[in-house]
Amino acid sequence: MDFSLNKIYHDFKLIEEKYIKEINSKARIFQHNKTGARLLNLENDDDNKVFAIGFRTPPKDSTGIAHIMEHSVLCGSRKFSIKDPFVELAKGSLNTFLNAMTFSDKTLYPVASKNDKDFFNLMDVYLDAVLYPNIYKYPEILMQEGWHHELNSEDDEITYKGVVYNEMKGVFSSPEDVLYRKIQESLFPDTTYGFESGGDPQYIPDLTYEKFIDFHKNFYHPSNSYIYLYGNGNLDEQLRFINEEYLNKFDKAEINSRIEVQKPFGGIRDFKAEYSVSKEDQGKDKTFFSLNFVLGEACNDELYLAFDILEYLLLETPAAPLKKALIEAGIGKDVYGFFDNSILQPVFSVVVKNSNEDKKEEFKKIIFDTFNELVEKGIDKKLIEACINIKEFRLREGDTRNYPKGLIYYTKAMDSWLYDGNPLSHLEYEETFNKIKIALTTNYFEELIKKYLLNVKHGSIITLTPKQGLAEEKAEKLRLKLKEYKSTLSKKELKKLVEETNSLRERQTSPEKKEDLEKIPLLSLKDIDPKAEELPLEETTIGNNKLLYHSLFTNKIVYLKFIFDSKTVEENYIPYVSLLSAVLGKIGTEKYDYADLANEINIYTGGIGYSSSTFIKNGTEGEYLPKFIVKAKVLIDKLPKNIDILEEIILNTKMDDKKRLKEIIQETKSRLEMVIFDAGHIVAANRLFSYFSPVGKYEENISGLQFYKFVEELEENFDEKADEIIRSLKKVAEAIFNKNNLIISIAIEEEHFNGAKENIIKFIEKLDDKVLKINEYKFEIDPQNEGLLTEGDVQYVVKGCNFKQLGYEYSGSLQVLKTIISLDYLWHNIRVLGGAYGSFASFGRSGNMFFGSYRDPNLKETIDAYKKAELYLKNFDVNEREMTKYIIGTISGLDMPLTPAAKSEKAVAYYLSNITKEDVQKERDEILNCNKEMIKSFSSLIADAMKENYICVLGNSSKIKNNKDIFNNLVEVFK
Structure with a gap:
């Protein structure tokens, strides 16, 4: 239907409408009368529809409140009161994208689907989650997703446990991530960017339930929301649904989520930080340096794009002059950088890795000498042309890898919309590109360097040095802190902690009510196309060589x-x-x-x-x-x-x-x-x-x-x-x-x-045409269990085998098993109960299979859980609705929309792997016809697989050494 400016549709007033040729979309900007909610619609012929709702969520500390909230609102809501509606959707919807994301200043909840009915189901669950979460009813949600004191008996040591707590321990195990955190901290000491929105493990336990609830009350309101609809869906029906089911239940509220601007320092401030290496590591060639510049504001369209190109020119292409100068001077062994334009005050950073502390002044001098030389002598015009061309090619190609195109456009829109700018400004890039192209005949980029980098008014230099045994030192401090905390507790208080731990465990292990599970909307198998997509591939020849031709637009x-x-x-x-x-x-x-x-x-x-x-x-x-x-x-x-x-x-x-x-x-x-x-x-x-x-x-x-x-x-x-x-x-x-x-x-x-x-x-x-010898590789296969030692604070625990070597065959129903094991058994035991950030199973056509965990605080407990999967399958008993859910979730993974490049890539992989269209159809048929008896029958496969006892764990050195009896070999990953 046609929409008219300033008219109201389901209480949404159309403020602006225009065609954006760069993304072949008609854009409409609406405002909701009753609440003031903002809504952006991009209408086009893409059937992979995207819905998102986002909120401006500036944290005021480093407890990770925004990140923990992102996890927690998806743990049950008013209409969908089960403990994990998010996982139920992952198991049983045809989504092409399902996730949530915490940034430094915003939290986004995007979903995508090609199926209209599924799309409305996803919208319903996500809107209910963010606006009516169960966090008000169950403090245990914060305990599970954020942190809690874990005490199973009064005689045990107290520990910290929580999904986000362990996720961020994993993040802060990487020196690159430590450095990135310090960059923002150093540049924005007086604003929200000075805090870690994801949560610093040192401060996460400072988050109280009261502060947590207040954060939701303050920021998760339609008046503070940014809603997005993309694709070829029925916009009128979508607006009706959002208004009638959700927004009209709210009134406009005054919400102070404004992000303050950091006043410039007037120069460059100096900062130091440390990261952990092993006690044996002398730390030579392991220092990082970072020189960082704050550049204007995000709503400056030209600067947003120009510095993206300039960063590539200076630091990414092999011809990059700044990278070349730093490498040739021997400052470090790797040079990279980034331009962070997804915050109010964008940041340009130059990073040198694998250096030594005594090279700091030289690092800084070479950067400024290079900038001066580029300004005085000019940048090679061919280099400028090359960098503009490659950036423009990538924008026009629109290949977004694993993300729906519509989601990429939403994040670009938010880069101005969140700061009260026009959400379309970064999507309409052609005019801006034309302005920047004057750099081919003028000193455009030289002037940018002069204005923003040489005349720096707001910057920092960070030296990140390795410290032997820092991780162990922190772990011991934490152990003593918790021991001291325990010593201050009375018998009554200890008993209360045990009761809280048990209460959480009881909630986590209690089965969902059938009637609650059935409130999660579900498609039927009739909504699924039984025919597998055929990928275009015509085998022909070119001279004496095979040519695989893919006829695609x-x-x-x-x-x-x-x-x-x-x-x-x-x-x-x-x-x-x-x-x-x-x-x-x-x-x-x-x-x-x-x-x-x-x-x-x-x-x-x-x-x-x-x-x-x-x-x-x-x-x-x-x-x-x-x-x-x-x-x-x-x-x-x-x-x-x-x-x-x-x-x-x-x-x-x-x-x-x-x-x-x-x-x-x-x-x-x-x-x-x-x-x-x-x-x-x-x-x-x-x-x-x-x-x-x-x-x-x-x-x-x-x-x-x-x-x-x-x-x-x-x-x-x-x-x-x-x-x-x-x-x-x-x-x-x-x-x-x-x-x-x-x-x-x-x-x-x-x-x-x-x-x-x-x-x-x-x-x-x-090409040469001499006769070549084809070699047959005879590797020594060396069965072993290994602990791969790092200074990280978490583990990645993997156990598996080749099931074909045990006499089992591959079938499509193994992909349904993967869905069930990953999103049911492992999710519950490894993530919910164990506190790991992620868990998954994999079953390949080759027979190679594994169970794995991601950013896992545990080791032996995780392996024990893998071994018990056999019993779970033996007792597997679900009704037809639940089985349908697992099948739909599995098909969802097969039916992800593909770009032309991805289609040709997948077709080539099938061809080389000798996977025919009949094989692909057979796998799909086996998925669609899978039933609970087939899943139960896999218990013997899992039992035999776990008996093979192949284990590999990458993780914390002390944790692995404390469990050394599990392993044949311990391997130091980094010297």
Whole structure:
């Protein structure tokens, strides 16, 4: 239907309406008369509809009140009074996105679905959750999600427990996260940004129930809300629902959620902080430096986009002059930065990692010397063109990876809307881009550097140093603090703590009432398309090579993959395959030095990437295909130039540039360290698979802890090993880049296909065609249990095996089992009762399976819970409605909307893994036909799997050592 300005629709007044060509959407801004609630609608042809409600939630301390509230409101509400409606939705809706997010100054609750009925169900549950949560009735919700004193008997030691408490212990185990917290703390001592909205574990136990409730009363009101509707839904019906079911029950309220502006310091302030390393670690080359600048305000559209480009120009592209200057001066082994434009006063930061404390002044001097030089001599115009082009390409492509496009637009809108600006300003980027493009002929960026970075009025410099045994020191202080606290309690008070612990446990373990569970809205199986989506793939040839063609609307972008068999690489050179992917494109060639090469790539393409990957052959006993993939995306008219660049990189890379090679190896090691802290569950799971699976062993060598150790050793002994590294890289490149082991994949509209083929043929003709030997890898599979020791405060606990080796077969019903185990059994036992931030199960077609936990305070207790999953399945007894719920939740995971690039990627993965469309349909049929008897029958699989006793735990050194009898080996992760 048509909407008219200043007219009222279900008590929403239309204030503004306009078409935004950049995102192909009609935008409407509404205000709700009765409450003052703001609402933004982006109408378009996207069937992946998004709803979100957000609140401005500035914290006044570091107790994590905003973060704990985000968790807690999703633990039951007025209409949906069960303990975990969020999990019930995850189990049984067709959502394409379901989550909640805490930022420094706002909390967002977004959901997405392609199904209209499901979309309204999701809106209903989320609106009821945020406006009518059960936190007022059950203090135990704060105890579970936030923190509580845990005391099971009067003789036990008191401990702290809580989901957010343990999540943030995990966050603060990473030095990068400690540094980021200190940046905001240093720059904004007088405003909300000086506090940790996620919660600092040191202060989380200061949060009282009274303050918690007051926070909700103050900020979770429609008058403080920012509501969002995106996609091709029925807007009139959506507005009616939101008003009649929720908003008209409220009156307008005066809410002071205003965020104050930090007054400039008049210069740069100096700060120091520490992070923990092991007692054996001497701390050499482990200092971080960060120089930070506050830049204007978020509602400045031009600055918002210009500094995003400038940060990339200075610090991200291989041609980045500031990064280059710091690396070449030997200040540190890795340099990166960020521009945080999602706060009222955006921040630009330069970070150096793996340095030493005595280099601080030099760090600062080089930064300002580089800025001065860029202003005086000017920035290379080709570099400017490259950085503008790559940023514009990414914006126009609209590839949002795993997030719905509509959600990305909501967060961009909030970057101005939250601060009383126009929510559309950052979505209408074309005019702003055109203003910035004058930088190609003027000193535009030089003037920005001069105004905001050289004439700094508000900044900080932080030195983050390693301290031996700091984690143990803090743990002991906490133990003594709690011991002293216990000594002050009377017998009566101790008894009360035990009663509170038991009361929480009783609430957590009590079964839900059937009538309450059935209040959660649920689709029927009739709402699900029984037919699996067919991914476009036509197998043809190009010369003597296979060509996989994906006919898709790509908006004139070519998505190209050159897939080389890497089994041509000898076994002892396997880690060099992954190293090669890190080197290509970042080191010079015969024609270009590495900076010029980066500019060519960014001017003429949307990016070129390299990766070592494995594809497990469906229906075989562990047979897998290792591949080296070269990926490019480019506008069709620039494809010839893209092919020229690829040819230059593949055939003419100068591996013997020792200086540059060393820099790349140092940066690779640094980035792997970040992954180990942020994705410990993946690191532990990959390590686990290497105990019993050849493909696991291979992947451990190209991306796991084994690869990290390989890179660490190369970096440590680079000077002695440089010639050997160069020879090895050349040998591996020669074994891979050959037309006899190449498959090509291309996604493009049909009208451009033949022209693209002609360009690809030119590339293939340049490749070597000598006969290659295909190697059969014979890894020593070494069954073991390992404790991977770090200074982190939490664990990532993984246990699993290969169920095919035990005589079981894969079926789609295992994916329903995954839903049930992950979101029911493990969620309840590992997260709710155990206090871990996350828990999950995985069952692959290869037979590799695992149970895992994320940011887990426990270790042995978690393993014991895994072992008892067998009993849970033996006693599994649900009604038809509950079974339907699990099936729908499983299908939801299969039916995520895919971009053209993702569709071609998935189609290639299926092709290489020998997964046919019949296999995909069979899996879907098995999911749709799954029943409780099938789930019960898996108890024997789980029992046998847990008896295999493969365990890998990455986590706190002391905790693992205290449980050393579980492990065969203890491995120090970081030297």
